[in-house]
Amino acid sequence: MESFILFDYATLRFIWWLLLGALLVFFALTDGFDLGIAALLPLVAKTDNERRVVINVVGPVWEGNQVWLITAGGAIFAAWPLLYAASFSGFYLAMLLVLVALILRPVGFKYRSKIKTSIWRSSWDAILCFSGFVAALVFGVAMGNVILGVPLGFDSISLRIIYEGNFFQLFRPFALLAGLLSVFMLTMxxxxxLxxxxxxxxxxxxxxxxxACSILTFSLFVIGGFWLKNLDGHVxxxxxxxxxxxxxxLKMVEVTKGAWLLNYEKVPVTCLAPIFGISGAFLAFLGFVKRNYRVSFLxxxxxxxxxxxxxxVSLFPFLLPSSLGDSSGGLTVWDASSSHLTLWIMSIVVVIFLPIVLAYTSWVYRVLRGIVTEESVKENPNSY
Structure with a gap:
């Protein structure tokens, strides 16, 4: 069977690291605006009709957008089983909080208009806002903790995961900054x-x-970059x-201050990533100011x-660094993956089905193009 595998093990591991990143980007670009709109709901819509308009902007597409998150979770489970086990153990309560928020969202969409009273609808609007804000915040806090390192280790014989942290340790200053960056990034x-x-x-x-959100995204990302220079990283x-x-x-890890910036020195082209992060927020700001809203979205x-x-880029090749300082140093692209054959079979599946998914998604957004107005919502009996 090995003779039919076109790529060596290291190449397939790197390919699946790229695919995991792509899935997370797709999720943030699609379901990200759903979460951002939910968080902005009580701020941008003041009347019941306005809130119905805002909800109907995302109502037809949020389910398809959330599939990217489910796909990313499935990819982690199949391609990076040690990462899946370690992250879901370490971030169990945080994951549960996200799950509650994501469960409340469809319930809010379905039940908001069942009873025509202001208290009923306002309560569901608050729940929708909560779901968008909390999910965005927890995603960012989790990513900030990954950069800081997670207090996890492994039994040297069975590789059983040992997590030594608690829920409240997740809310460290840098992690909170990452959480706020996530919130403002998605609300932008x-x-x-909208x-x-x-x-x-x-x-x-x-x-x-x-x-306001584009300015805050720009500012917090720059602050986070300078903060990163003084954080301990793994090499x-x-x-x-x-x-x-x-x-x-099988690896030996050294903890060094500023190590998370070394990849930008080794491969200078990767500096384009933070440049895009900064310039994109500035471009969004200009689009809002000039009322060129397609530029803002771009x-x-x-x-x-x-x-x-x-x-x-900063973390590579680490997927989940450990803050315990033990010999394992956490999990990397090279020591947390499934077998060579498993990654190859998964790659074939992706080559077949990903173009179909992308084509269908593009078709859906083309069909649903155009603006949503109060009149269109009132005329459509199936609107939220």
């Missing part, structure tokens, strides 16, 4: 989508909040064979992609 994206899909008062309020100091079986104890998309890719 949500505001840019300005394209709505008109009148909703569009104007979305523009105002989009300007592999031995010559590790990237084609051997997965075992976190800028927010560019900023989100650049910020997420920057995290991946």
């Amino acid at each position: 994206h949500g505001a840019s989508f 300005t394209i899909k709505t008109e009148g008062s909703i569009q104007e309020r979305s523009r105002s909040y989009g300007i 592999i100091v031995n010559n590790l064979d990237h084609n051997i079986f997965s075992n976190p104890f 800028g927010s998309s560019l900023s989100i992609s650049g910020i997420i890719i920057s995290v991946g």
Whole structure:
């Protein structure tokens, strides 16, 4: 069977690291504006009809957008089983909080208009806002903790995961900054989508909040970059064979201040990622100011992609660094993956089905193009 595998083990591991990053970017670009719009709901829509308009902007597409998150979770489970086990153990309560938020969202969409009273609908609007804000915050806090390192280790014989942290340790200053960056980044994206899909008062309020969120995204990302220079990072100091079986104890790791910036020196072209993160937020700001809302959406998309890719570039080859200082040093691309054959079979599946998914998604957005107005919502009996 090995003779039919076109790529060596190390290459397939790297390919799946790229695919995992792509899935996270796709999720942030699609479901990200859903979460951002939900967080902005009570701010950009003041009347019941306005809130129905905002909800109907994302109502037809949020389920398809959330599939990218499910796909990313499935990819981690199949391609990086040690990462899946370690992250879901260490971030169990945080994951549960995200799960609750994501469960409340569809319930809010379905039940909001079942009873025509202001208290009922306002309560569900608050729940939708909560779901968008909390999910965006926890995603960012989790990513900030990955950069800081997670207090996990492994039993040297069975590779059983040992997690020594607790829920409240997740809320460290840098992690909170990452959480706020995630919130403002996604609300910027949500505001840019609303300005394209709505008109009148909703569009104007979305523009105002989009300007503020783009400035905050730009500022927090720059602050985070300077902060990163003073954080401890991990460096592999031995010559590790990237084609051997997965075992976190085969590497030697050294903790060095500023190590998360070394990849930008080794491969200068990767500096494009943070440049896109910064310039995208600035482009979104200009689009909002000039009322060129397609430019705003392009800028927010560019900023989100650049910020997420920057995290991946900074950490590479680490997937989940450990803060315990033990010999394993956490998990990397080279020691946390499934078998060579498993990665190859998964690659074939991706080559077949990913173009189909992308084509269908593009078709859906083409069919649903155009703005959502109060009149169109009132005329459509199936609207939320």
